[in-house]
Amino acid sequence: MIPTIPRSRAFRLIYGSYVLAFFLYLALPLTVVAVFAFNDSQFPSLPWEGFTWNWFFGEDRPQIGVFHERGILRAVGTSAFVALCVAVLSVSVGTTNAFLFNRYDFRGKGLLYVLMLLPLVIPGIVLGISILVFSSTLANGIWDLAQMDIQALRPGLLLVILGQFSFITTIATLVITARLQKFDRTLEEAALNLGATRLVAVRTITLPFLMPAMIGAVVVAFLMSFENFNTTLMLVGSDAPLTIAMFDRLKEGSTPLLNAVSLLLMLGSSLLALLVILFQRR
Amino acid sequence: MRAQSRIAFILLLTPLLLWLGLLILIPHIDMALISLRERISFGVYETSLLQYQKALTEPLYLRTFWRTAVMSVLATAITLLIAFPVAYYIAKMARGRLQQVLFMLCLIPFYVSELVRTFGWMILLRETGLISNLLQWAGLADQPVEMLYNDAAMMVGLVYTSMLFMVVPLVTTLESLDDSVVEAGYDLGGNGLSVLREIIIPHAMPGIVSGCIVVFMLSLGNYLTPTMLGGKDSLWFTEMIYNQFIVRSNWELGAAFGFMLLVLSSVIVWGMLRLTGRTLQETMG
Numbered sequence: 342m343i344p345t346i347p348r349s350r351a352f353r354l355i356y357g358s359y360v361l362a363f364f365l366y367l368a369l370p371l372t373v374v375a376v377f378a379f380n381d382s383q384f385p386s387l388p389w390e391g392f393t394w395n396w397f398f399g400e401d402r403p404q405i406g407v408f409h410e411r412g413i414l415r416a417v418g419t420s421a422f423v424a425l426c427v428a429v430l431s432v433s434v435g436t437t438n439a440f441l442f443n444r445y446d447f448r449g450k451g452l453l454y455v456l457m458l459l460p461l462v463i464p465g466i467v468l469g470i471s472i473l474v475f476s477s478t479l480a481n482g483i484w485d486l487a488q489m490d491i492q493a494l495r496p497g498l499l500l501v502i503l504g505q506f507s508f509i510t511t512i513a514t515l516v517i518t519a520r521l522q523k524f525d526r527t528l529e530e531a532a533l534n535l536g537a538t539r540l541v542a543v544r545t546i547t548l549p550f551l552m553p554a555m556i557g558a559v560v561v562a563f564l565m566s567f568e569n570f571n572t573t574l575m576l577v578g579s580d581a582p583l584t585i586a587m588f589d590r591l592k593e594g595s596t597p598l599l600n601a602v603s604l605l606l607m608l609g610s611s612l613l614a615l616l617v618i619l620f621q622r623r
Numbered sequence: 624m625r626a627q628s629r630i631a632f633i634l635l636l637t638p639l640l641l642w643l644g645l646l647i648l649i650p651h652i653d654m655a656l657i658s659l660r661e662r663i664s665f666g667v668y669e670t671s672l673l674q675y676q677k678a679l680t681e682p683l684y685l686r687t688f689w690r691t692a693v694m695s696v697l698a699t700a701i702t703l704l705i706a707f708p709v710a711y712y713i714a715k716m717a718r719g720r721l722q723q724v725l726f727m728l729c730l731i732p733f734y735v736s737e738l739v740r741t742f743g744w745m746i747l748l749r750e751t752g753l754i755s756n757l758l759q760w761a762g763l764a765d766q767p768v769e770m771l772y773n774d775a776a777m778m779v780g781l782v783y784t785s786m787l788f789m790v791v792p793l794v795t796t797l798e799s800l801d802d803s804v805v806e807a808g809y810d811l812g813g814n815g816l817s818v819l820r821e822i823i824i825p826h827a828m829p830g831i832v833s834g835c836i837v838v839f840m841l842s843l844g845n846y847l848t849p850t851m852l853g854g855k856d857s858l859w860f861t862e863m864i865y866n867q868f869i870v871r872s873n874w875e876l877g878a879a880f881g882f883m884l885l886v887l888s889s890v891i892v893w894g895m896l897r898l899t900g901r902t903l904q905e906t907m908g
Contacts, residue, residue: 356712363709364725367732370743370783373753377746384751434638441635456643458903462836462892463647464844466861467881470868471650474878478653507646539627568736571846571861575868584738591742591851603739610734 371607378600397601405598413602416586423498423582424566427505428559434506435513435558436551442514443521460508469575472504497578504572509565513558520554521547553620560617564610651885658878674879684863684880691860692887694774695842698781702789702838703831705782710793710830711823715800726794733787741851744780745771748852772854780848785841789834796830797823832899836892843888860884 381393398408408414442454460468473496480494493499524547532542548555570584577585583606587599661671678684713725732740747753748770758764770776800823808818824831849859864884867877896903 356708356716360709360712360725363705364728366783367728367786370740370747371732371735372743373746374739374743434642437635437638441632441639445632445635447632453639453643455903456647457639460647462840462888462903464840464861464884464888466844466846466864467654467885468647470864470877470881471654472646473868474657474874475650475653478657503646507642510642539631564734568738570737571844574846574865584736587738588847591738591745595742595745599742603735603742606739607735610736611731614730614734 374600375604375607378597378604380597380600383596410598412586413583413598416581416583419498419580420567420582420584423502423505424563426502427509427566428562430502430506431510431513431562432517432555432558434510435517436555438510438514439517439521439551442518457511457514460511463508465508465569465571466575468507469504469572472500472507473575476500495578496576498580500576500578501573501582504576505566505569508572509562512565513562516558516561517551517554520551524550556620557617560613564613567610654878655882657875658882660875662875674876675883677876678879678883683858687858687860687863688883688887690858691843692891694778694781695839696891698778698785698842699835699839701778702782702785703835706786706789706793706834707827710790711797713790714794714797715802715805729787729790729794737784737847740784741780741847744776744783744852748776748779771852774853774857777849777853777857780852781842781845784845784848785838788837788841792830792834792837793827794830796827800826828899829901832895832901836895839891839895840888843884 378397379392379394380389382389438457442450442457476494480491483489483491483494528546528550529542532546533539537545567582568584570588573582573585574588581589583602587602590599658674659670659672660668661673663669678688709729713722713729717725745752749755750767750769750771752770754770755764755768758768759766804822804826805818808822813821844861846859846861846865849857850862853859860880861884864877864880867873867880871877892903
């Protein structure tokens with residue numbers, strides 16, 4: 342079953358159409374979401390009532406477009422803020438983790454490495470509830486001790502950020518460690534020989550080498566945070582990020598407004614993904 | 624120099640320990656403790672196994688638990704069966720540009736939020752949806768067909784959502800299979816089936832294991848797809864956790880459910896690793 346081994350025409354035809362069918366299956370849901378964003382009707386379904394831009398730019402009821410819908414815009418802002426915090430935090434910790442695992446040998450290193458991988462195999466919803474439970478234990482403890490109510494420990498943006506950070510850091514660590522392993526240590530030694538201090542050597546030689554991986558990790562972390570649903574669902578307070586806001590609307594019944602938001606999301610994330618690929622190729 | 628190196632070591636170790644300690648280990652221990660207590664009256668709790676007793680004797684809870692496990696295994700198996708030929712095509716049959724383009728096409732849907740993907744399936748499958756209309760137009764149905772809110776719809780969604788996590792590891796391992804090994808298999812008198820069984824599948828095993836683990840985890844922990852595409856009877860275990868925590872505010876029972884989910888997923892992941900003799904580091908790292 343490799344190109345050099347001849348196969349019957351029928352076999353190749355069937356195999357080829359199977360692969361084609363697979364890609365149609367992949368594309369189908371996204372295509373319908375995108376197409377119905379332009380349907381001039383209250384529902385994202387057939388019949389097709391004609392083409393309209395109203396679900397993007399419309400200003401009047403009942404067709405208020407994305408760019409005039411306050412709730413959605415606010416949710417996008419919340420998501421972007423959370424994603425930015427998560428990306429910066431997780432890549433910072435990911436970088437220090439990478440240096441730790443790459444440069445030091447110490448007792449318990451293997452155990453810590455396995456612990457570091459664990460967040461990937463814990464269901465997101467369990468991560469969410471465990472952080473919810475612990476933060477409320479903390480908040481209650483502080484209340485009992487000092488009669489202080491720490492709002493930050495109640496469901497809200499801080500917990501959402503921490504919850505997402507708790508597993509995205511693993512991914513950032515893996516991405517950055519992979520690159521650091523390819524680094525030629527003699528380059529750093531050369532800098533030390535030339536009179537640089539250790540910190541200067543790391544800053545001028547190692548970090549620039551790691552930069553593509555770090556930027557890649559920032560983008561991946563940003564996207565994962567922006568799309569996260571399970572962990573966020575358990576920790577969300579009054580300001581909902583975009584996925585939660587869309588979920589609430591979807592439960593009430595959908596209008597093509599959601600299709601328009603989805604289409605913009607698709608464009609945004611493919612643009613980011615493309616940027617990363619271009620950047621990595623350089 | 625040594626002292627300096629020691630300070631650097633401690634500075635690098637601190638964030639790791641804070642992260643793992645405060646966000647992973649202690650919260651899970653706390654969750655376990657909460658699941659082990661029983662509410663006597665306001666603010667008064669006693670240690671007991673009542674929550675687990677409830678979870679293991681109430682038929683609805685137990686049924687949902689096993690259903691979620693079995694359906695997740697089924698979703699993983701279907702994903703593997705669908706993905707394997709495609710991954711093989713990308714890794715071994717397609718060449719050059721085509722190979723790159725096909726691989727990219729596999730990745731694209733997954734840069735999009737799961738919510739959007741689920742929404743797409745709702746538009747396709749619901750009573751007024753595209754497929755229902757298509758069937759009527761083709762004369763195969765004489766009235767709108769509701770295809771949403773049942774197990775099949777949920778399965779379609781689950782498989783779709785986790786497809787990428789199967790295709791990518793499979794392509795990566797299959798790409799490293801040398802063509803000449805497959806040729807040698809044929810030269811030694813093997814046919815398509817025996818080459819597949821004796822050469823290709825054993826070689827792809829690492830990819831199959833890591834793909835299956837990730838897909839299983841994602842299906843088990845999925846909330847969105849069963850809620851939006853599944854029907855009234857297809858309750859998912861994550862929905863029960865959500866209900867106990869957010870709707871009923873019964874944190875003790877919710878924590879017990881959470882712990883059961885965690886144990887179930889750990890046991891199955893551990894079992895898969897044991898069965899294939901691999902470690903978590905090799906599979907995930």
